[in-house]
Amino acid sequence: MDLIQKNLLLQIAELHDIPEGAYNIRANGESVGRNTTANIDIVKKEDKDGIDIIIKPGTVNESVHIPVLLSQSGMQETVYNDFYIGEGAEVTIVAGCGIHNCGVDTSKHDGIHTFYLGRNAKVRYIERHYGEGDGNGENVMNPETIVHLEEGAVLEMETTQIKGIDSTNRITRGDLAAGAVLEVHEKIMTHGKQFARTDFSVDLNGDGSSANVVSRSVARDESRQEFYSNINGNCACTGHSECDAIIMDKAVVSASPQLTAGNIDASLIHEAAIGKIAGEQLIKLMTLGLTEAEAEEQIINGFLK
């Protein structure tokens, strides 16, 4: 890996070098490093671009890192990664994509991740997207995450896109069996003329299942954001979605939360709030000695923390 790729790796996975445990590092379309463990296997797909990550039942306290780096301007790819998590396994999966585009062509990474969580499996999935570069080429990422949760499975998903992605369409689909839990926390900041669209749709199919989707975003300059969420409660279940956006400058944000209850015992809630930074928050921090600009930064950093 060169310095640019190492920096991308640091930004998306907080890794200074090769991670411990299982990993697959993909740079400019090629695997530049892979490690498997006794419990975690990573296999290249034969029919299309991508890998299968197979985690044995009962695997605990292990992690998988699968960062994707694009430093060649104009590079465009669609990658399919499938995760098979065995019954009772408890693992952390760190994915993410970093693009460095110093050219004039559009760099694009579309990652389609499908998760199959076995009974009572527990996964923490962290995904960070980051773009940089001094060229005029656009950085585009369209991640699609599809999750299938068997009985009692728990998936906590944290996605972050703070900087440098010009256009993104983030799709998440899920279906949950009895007692399964899906927890999604999304953080997005757009600036310039960037566009971000997020689209969640979750089917709660088993009694006692629950989904909680929380999106916090900041839209600056002339950027645009769209938030769609759809929770279908088909049984005795609980669903909650929350979209909370700070709008600044000339940005445009729209939120369209949708709930469908198909069972009398489904309990579904959505909340959506869009607004500028409250004047009294700025004043409070200014009375503590911050300038207005410093106060604004503190509020945004806290909001997206």
Place this chain on the structure above:
Amino acid sequence: MLELKNICYEIEDDNDNKEILKNINLTIDEHFVAITGPNGGGKSTLAKMIAGIIRPTSGQILLDGEDITELNITERAKKGISYAFQQPVHFKGLTVKDLISIAAGKTMNVNDVCGILSEVGLCARDYIDREINGSLSGGELKRIEIAMILARGTRLSIFDEPEAGIDLWSFSSLIHVFEKMRDEIHGTILIISHQEKILKIADKIIVIAAGEIEKAGSKEEILPSLMYTAASCKSLTDKMANENQL
């Protein structure tokens, strides 16, 4: 020392100019000063004006002889003015530790924050990573608001009705915080309050009504005239009426 010279504040109300503060002249050089008086009399306006949140229509504000009338909120904060809000502000994502650190102007470690929180009667371990939001009670938010002022340690600390929005039991324990502050803190404490317990520990009491200073003097001079008078009854009934409306 804080001096207010010929302070006037007018707002336009239904195309009519309404005088909120009428030619206020005031010198504060005592250690612990209480401002009291009926609701709507201009007390909070005056406090906000000292902090720079509201600018006077005319008049001058001097801090230790320096004219600060034209300084903005940040500049006044840096000159040593602190202001505790009557209604503490909520912040999504910012924690108690974050705000105490911002107030102190430096990154605080757990021990530093712990020390300050215990000053206001909060057990740091339970609060340090809590977000400043509606999950905290009115009394807790008030204590954190006060803790921020303590963390700053400035030469002028203004508290706008610390008793507002908290129950009587929480307030009676909060009174000890102010007693301690009076005994231990250097600089001037300016506190807007209706509470007799606060007025009783003040070196000076200023009564503001209808935008004017009705009277000012030592507690021995002022307190007897406030207690059990028509004015205090009116103040109390106004307050109860306001709270009932909320």
